[in-house]
Amino acid sequence: METHRHSLRLTAGNGAARAYVRKCEFRIGAPLTFDENDPNLTACDYLLGAAAGELVTGLDRLARRRRLTLDRIEAVLHAELAQPLAALGTVGEQGVPRFVAIRITLYVDTLEDPAGIHALWHDVLCRSPIYQTLRACVAFEPRLELT
Amino acid sequence: MQPIIVGAVLYDPKVSVIWDIIRDFFEANEVPMDTVFYTNYELQVSALLAGGIEVAWNSPLAWLDAQRRSENGCRAIAMRDTDRDRCSHLIVASDGPIATLADLRGKTVAFGAQDSPQATLIPKEHLLRHGLGETDYVTRRFDLAVGKNGDHIGGELEAFRCLQRQEAAASCLIDLNWNSWTADGTIDPARYRILTTTGRYDHCVFTVRHEFPREREAPFLHALMAMDYANPKHREMMDLEGLKRWEPGRVNGFELLTAACANQQFFAGR
Numbered sequence: 001m002e003t004h005r006h007s008l009r010l011t012a013g014n015g016a017a018r019a020y021v022r023k024c025e026f027r028i029g030a031p032l033t034f035d036e037n038d039p040n041l042t043a044c045d046y047l048l049g050a051a052a053g054e055l056v057t058g059l060d061r062l063a064r065r066r067r068l069t070l071d072r073i074e075a076v077l078h079a080e081l082a083q084p085l086a087a088l089g090t091v092g093e094q095g096v097p098r099f100v101a102i103r104i105t106l107y108v109d110t111l112e113d114p115a116g117i118h119a120l121w122h123d124v125l126c127r128s129p130i131y132q133t134l135r136a137c138v139a140f141e142p143r144l145e146l147t
Numbered sequence: 148m149q150p151i152i153v154g155a156v157l158y159d160p161k162v163s164v165i166w167d168i169i170r171d172f173f174e175a176n177e178v179p180m181d182t183v184f185y186t187n188y189e190l191q192v193s194a195l196l197a198g199g200i201e202v203a204w205n206s207p208l209a210w211l212d213a214q215r216r217s218e219n220g221c222r223a224i225a226m227r228d229t230d231r232d233r234c235s236h237l238i239v240a241s242d243g244p245i246a247t248l249a250d251l252r253g254k255t256v257a258f259g260a261q262d263s264p265q266a267t268l269i270p271k272e273h274l275l276r277h278g279l280g281e282t283d284y285v286t287r288r289f290d291l292a293v294g295k296n297g298d299h300i301g302g303e304l305e306a307f308r309c310l311q312r313q314e315a316a317a318s319c320l321i322d323l324n325w326n327s328w329t330a331d332g333t334i335d336p337a338r339y340r341i342l343t344t345t346g347r348y349d350h351c352v353f354t355v356r357h358e359f360p361r362e363r364e365a366p367f368l369h370a371l372m373a374m375d376y377a378n379p380k381h382r383e384m385m386d387l388e389g390l391k392r393w394e395p396g397r398v399n400g401f402e403l404l405t406a407a408c409a410n411q412q413f414f415a416g417r
Contacts, residue, residue, distance in 0.1 A: 088160060
């Protein structure tokens, strides 16, 4: 089958971008920030949020379709950025800034059979394009914890 | 006015946030500033002397290096109030056997990074002045973030951890860290005490080359000195920078470090 083409349109100005997709739009602040008080979502926030969000919503939706009850899903994501000073253009820094590790743990409250949930999780991973793309270039460790 | 180009060494990417705030402050005071970040002070000093930057936020060691390499061709134009009259402590276990400096003979002393003025060079000079040469004690050094001249607290913290593990009889740290770590619980002041305190020394300093034009220096200093701790809008920025007032630069606070570098041949071969 041919690939599906996914398109966004963006405009930029005043240090931020606005992305338009379908009939939706969202604002993107800096590429990356080290300022805990920066009120704007950065491109890296979106990337990591998308990586986690895909798995969380993917699990929730596939569970519903299979009529499995998940009472609550929470996730925590930790990512490691290598060469962060290179992102700031620091003189003397070697290499390029890149995420070298992404670890995400999903905590799922459920009374369903654990084997069924792990099979569901496996299928979610297989169906998740962001995860499948990123795992090819970064140490991506998704983990499921049943509570 | 063309932007004044200021260099700073980053020991953590979050430090860039402080410089963004400073730059915005200068811009708001109609003194445009561009910042260039460096991974280490040696590169920054090279850039200052080559004219790549006009002002360098230098560590005390970088100040000495700039003077050494330019044959005293630099000027110290400003420093924080907290950069003046610092000291370092050698600390020991309160219930341990070390009662005097002489008791350190033959014992292990934990230091920070090799290029840390406050946690290595000056404490070693202090020991030397009190009759303990390099061979009179065992040096245990924690070379974290070498090149950043001890800006990174990791070396001092690891030195203290070494003391905690009883792998050293004493460890070295700047007074500011002793004050904050005994306040926040990192160091239990009931279990550790100050054995000895070094003489006073000055720390970081804004450095320029002699030929830096006075017509550019004046607005830079004017904007800098306009920071007012009493102004709530300035206070957060000044807290991040760790000062309450900017002071004129002075060069008489580097005697201990100058002697330390000479006696320890720090710049030999550089």
